[in-house]
Amino acid sequence: MNADGKRSVTLDEIPFLGVGLGFRQDLKGAMLSNAHRIDFLELVTDQYMDKPPFKEEEAKALAEQFPLVMHGVDLSIGTDGPVDREYVGKMQKVAAWSRARWVSDHLCFTRVPGVSIGNLTPLAFTEEAAAVAIRNTREVMAAFDVPFLLENISYYFRVPPSRLSEAEFIQCVIRESGCYMLLDLANVQNNAINNGYDPFAFLNQMPLDRVVQIHLAGGYYHQGILLDTHSHRVPTDVLDLLAHVAPRLPNLKAVMIERDQEFPPIEELLEELDQVREVLASRWTPLHGRPAVTRPSGAERGGGVPSAPRAPAG
Amino acid sequence: MEGNVSEISFQTAFAKLLIDGEARAAVAAGSAPGSFEISEADAARLRAIDQGRMGLYADLLVMNRLAKAVEALPCTTKALGEHLWPLTLAWNHASPPVQARKYDEAMAFGNYLLETIGSRSYEPTYLKDVLLYEMTRLELRYTTVHEPPAAQAERCPALLEELARGEGYTRVYPERAPHTRVLALDHDVQPIMEELVQGRVPTEVEPRLTYALMAVDRGGRVQPFAVNLPTAAFISAATGEASFAEVLTWLAQVFQEETPEQIQALGAGLAGLCAALVEQGVILLSDHPASRGVEPALN
Numbered sequence: 001m002n003a004d005g006k007r008s009v010t011l012d013e014i015p016f017l018g019v020g021l022g023f024r025q026d027l028k029g030a031m032l033s034n035a036h037r038i039d040f041l042e043l044v045t046d047q048y049m050d051k052p053p054f055k056e057e058e059a060k061a062l063a064e065q066f067p068l069v070m071h072g073v074d075l076s077i078g079t080d081g082p083v084d085r086e087y088v089g090k091m092q093k094v095a096a097w098s099r100a101r102w103v104s105d106h107l108c109f110t111r112v113p114g115v116s117i118g119n120l121t122p123l124a125f126t127e128e129a130a131a132v133a134i135r136n137t138r139e140v141m142a143a144f145d146v147p148f149l150l151e152n153i154s155y156y157f158r159v160p161p162s163r164l165s166e167a168e169f170i171q172c173v174i175r176e177s178g179c180y181m182l183l184d185l186a187n188v189q190n191n192a193i194n195n196g197y198d199p200f201a202f203l204n205q206m207p208l209d210r211v212v213q214i215h216l217a218g219g220y221y222h223q224g225i226l227l228d229t230h231s232h233r234v235p236t237d238v239l240d241l242l243a244h245v246a247p248r249l250p251n252l253k254a255v256m257i258e259r260d261q262e263f264p265p266i267e268e269l270l271e272e273l274d275q276v277r278e279v280l281a282s283r284w285t286p287l288h289g290r291p292a293v294t295r296p297s298g299a300e301r302g303g304g305v306p307s308a309p310r311a312p313a314g
Numbered sequence: 315m316e317g318n319v320s321e322i323s324f325q326t327a328f329a330k331l332l333i334d335g336e337a338r339a340a341v342a343a344g345s346a347p348g349s350f351e352i353s354e355a356d357a358a359r360l361r362a363i364d365q366g367r368m369g370l371y372a373d374l375l376v377m378n379r380l381a382k383a384v385e386a387l388p389c390t391t392k393a394l395g396e397h398l399w400p401l402t403l404a405w406n407h408a409s410p411p412v413q414a415r416k417y418d419e420a421m422a423f424g425n426y427l428l429e430t431i432g433s434r435s436y437e438p439t440y441l442k443d444v445l446l447y448e449m450t451r452l453e454l455r456y457t458t459v460h461e462p463p464a465a466q467a468e469r470c471p472a473l474l475e476e477l478a479r480g481e482g483y484t485r486v487y488p489e490r491a492p493h494t495r496v497l498a499l500d501h502d503v504q505p506i507m508e509e510l511v512q513g514r515v516p517t518e519v520e521p522r523l524t525y526a527l528m529a530v531d532r533g534g535r536v537q538p539f540a541v542n543l544p545t546a547a548f549i550s551a552a553t554g555e556a557s558f559a560e561v562l563t564w565l566a567q568v569f570q571e572e573t574p575e576q577i578q579a580l581g582a583g584l585a586g587l588c589a590a591l592v593e594q595g596v597i598l599l600s601d602h603p604a605s606r607g608v609e610p611a612l613n
Contacts (some may be wrong), residue, residue: 050415052455052534074414080321112322115329116414118378119371124359128321157367159328160359225370 008178009147014212014285015101016286017067017254019277021269024259028268035065042256045105055296059097069213069254070100071182074116075140077150078109078123080132083139086146092143102212103251104149104182105140107133107173122155125162125169131177137177149172149212151182154190154228164225166191167205174207182205184215185241186234186258190226203245211249216242216276217258230260234272238303239279246283255280327356328479332372333410338365344509354389376406379419386452389510390427390445393438401430417456440501440519444510447503447526450495451536454528470592473599477558477585480578482601488561488588489554489598493530496522496546504540529596544569549596555603558584 018039023031025047031038041062048055062068072091076084095103108120110237123129133150141148149216152170164172183206192199216239218232246252257272280287326536330350331338337347341357342365352360380402384391391398405426424445431442433545476482492494502524509516525546527539541549547568551561562581566572570579 046415050417050456052530054533054535057533078325080325109325110414112326112329114412115326115333116411117329117332117375118382118411118414118419119375121332121371124321124324132321156371157364160362180498223370225367227374 009145011180011212011251013181013252014147014253015067017069017101018286019273019280020066020254020256020261021273022071022256022258023062024263026263027266027269027299032065034266034270037273038066038252040067040069042069042071043094045070045091045094045103046074048094048097056097059094063097063099068098068100070095070098070103072103072105073120074110075105076110076152077105077107077136077140078129078133079112079136081113082137088140088143095144095146100146102147102149102180103144104213106149106153107150107170108153120153122153122159123155123169125164125166127164127172128285130164130169130172133173134177136146136181137173141177141179147180147212149180149182151184151215152187153184154187156194156225158195165205167202171207174210177191179210180212181210182213182215183211183245184217185245186215186217186219187228188241189235190219190240193226199241200244203241206244208248209250212241212251212253214252214255215258216255230258231262234276239275242276243283245281246280252284324356324359327352328360331360332375333406333511335372335407338368338372339448351465376402379406379423380414381410382419383423386416387424387445387448389507390424390441390448392510392513393441393444393515401427404430417452420452421449438515438517438519439521440506440516441505443499443501443503444498444506447507448495450451450497450528451538454493454495454530454536455534469540470599472594473601474585474589477588480581480585483559483562483581484557486558487554487556487600487603488516488552488558489600490549490552491529491596491598494549494596495528496541496549497526497528498546499526506540527596529594531595544583545587548584549591552597554600557603558588
């Protein structure tokens with residue numbers, strides 16, 4: 001039980017979703033007409049907050065066709081202050097409309113009273129900053145009866161005095177708060193290049209048993225810095241990280257590609273999904289023996305009623 | 315450097331530095347930022363950050379702000395052409411981000427542009443009209459309260475029947491629905507915006523006075539309509555504080571309809587228009603003034 005008397009969801013109860021995409025308005029029609037090739041969708045929570053009624057209807061309609069997860073960008077879990085309960089309340093509403101299997105946000109801060117940075121900004125890797133994030137994460141987790149995940153961000157500089165390594169900081173927050181992890185492998189690759197470390201060694205230090213979802217994306221170089229723009233194909237380097245880490249993730253339920261700019265034809269994205277499935281086919285137990293295209297239509301699944309939570313095959 | 319300062323004081327200083335280039339330069343140089351107070355411990359932490367990388371990140375934040383404005387005001391930002399980036403930098407300096415929501419950022423940018431365009435002559439000449447159109451559409455989309463006044467709507471059919479019979483002019487009060495706007499524009503923006511959406515910036519556009527009605531449907535979508543002057547005038551006069559008879563009198567003066575026959579014909583025409591606008595949810599009718607104690611008045 002959590003603080004609100006809600007029963008915490010165990011790892012075994014978190015449903016397996018497969019390989020999916022981030023839902024984007026520009027790709028809506030193409031995604032709907034290729035629903036059978038996309039195992040699940042991730043919706044950006046903030047795009048459904050304070051919006052006209054048709055956005056609520058859109059979320060509900062998508063939930064009839066796809067399993068959905070919600071991903072927020074402005075919870076600001078690392079701000080040293082009270083959790084924004086109004087924002088959490090809006091998250092709860094959107095999660096209910098979308099029948100979200102889980103909700104997630106980022107291990108960072110995006111705002112302080114009076115200033116909205118508008119981007120995922122790094123925290124100092126200290127015990128004090130970790131304590132703030134742990135306290136806030138526990139409070140957010142208590143507001144949901146679905147799992148809450150935190151994602152590692154891309155950052156371009158360390159915030160002094162970072163007495164912990166990034167990996168130690170993430171480990172500490174995920175383990176101590178009891179939340180699950182959304183592991184963004186593009187961010188791992190970006191940070192390794194921009195901040196000079198070995199991404200494979202970094203991954204070995206992650207709380208791998210807590211990883212439920214993986215993000216993949218591609219960016220580009222600007223002034224010698226690899227930017228996290230979600231504007232390009234998932235590069236081979238990132239797929240190599242996926243191949244390396246996937247067999248070590250006993251509770252991985254979902255892998256997805258984020259694309260926010262320079263949208264290609266949907267066929268290219270679907271081919272990328274198939275490429276990801278190929279990488280995972282021999283490395284992710286739930287995909288063993290599954291054909292690349294597996295998801296039945298909404299009607300075949302009984303009108304989109306969420307499937308009962310089940311444990312992965314192994 | 316580690317001290318006992320709270321993390322929130324550092325995070326606040328950090329956030330303010332990220333959105334203020336002058337403050338960033340001052341702190342890097344060992345001076346006070348000027349625009350806000352900062353402890354020496356926090357300043358030391360901020361100086362220890364890689365300044366080049368922090369500057370790059372600050373530029374990304376400006377681009378993020380601009381991306382929201384471009385998404386919400388696509389035609390305006392397209393029409394701005396080479397002015398867009400300098401204006402964005404000036405806006406970012408004059409109006410630091412307070413809310414991250416796309417609506418807030420786009421409206422802040424739009425309001426900054428209205429002030430700037432008002433003080434200088436910007437090409438293309440239709441820029442202000444396109445901006446007003448997009449800002450109005452955005453405002454309606456994000457601020458409409460979606461609770462139709464059912465009780466008033468239910469009374470409308472009976473009142474419309476009265477108006478159709480030429481009766482009830484003094485006791486029927488037409489009121490523009492809260493989720494509607496009428497814009498008087500110096501250009502016909504629809505064909506201009508169709509070009510801009512395609513990525514083409516029209517260069518030679520003749521001015522043409524037009525009226526645009528925007529209304530929000532029950533799903534929250536903004537529906538635009540081109541309307542003529544009488545329709546625009548009637549909707550604008552329908553404040554809920556003047557009776558149909560008073561609106562008719564005012565419009566008769568505006569359109570110089572003076573004889574009883576002309577006024578009677580205008581009344582019948584307005585009754586028909588009223589029925590169409592009620593059907594579209596643009597006008598509500600009630601049998602009492604909505605002025606909450608204010609005398610019916612038309613100015």
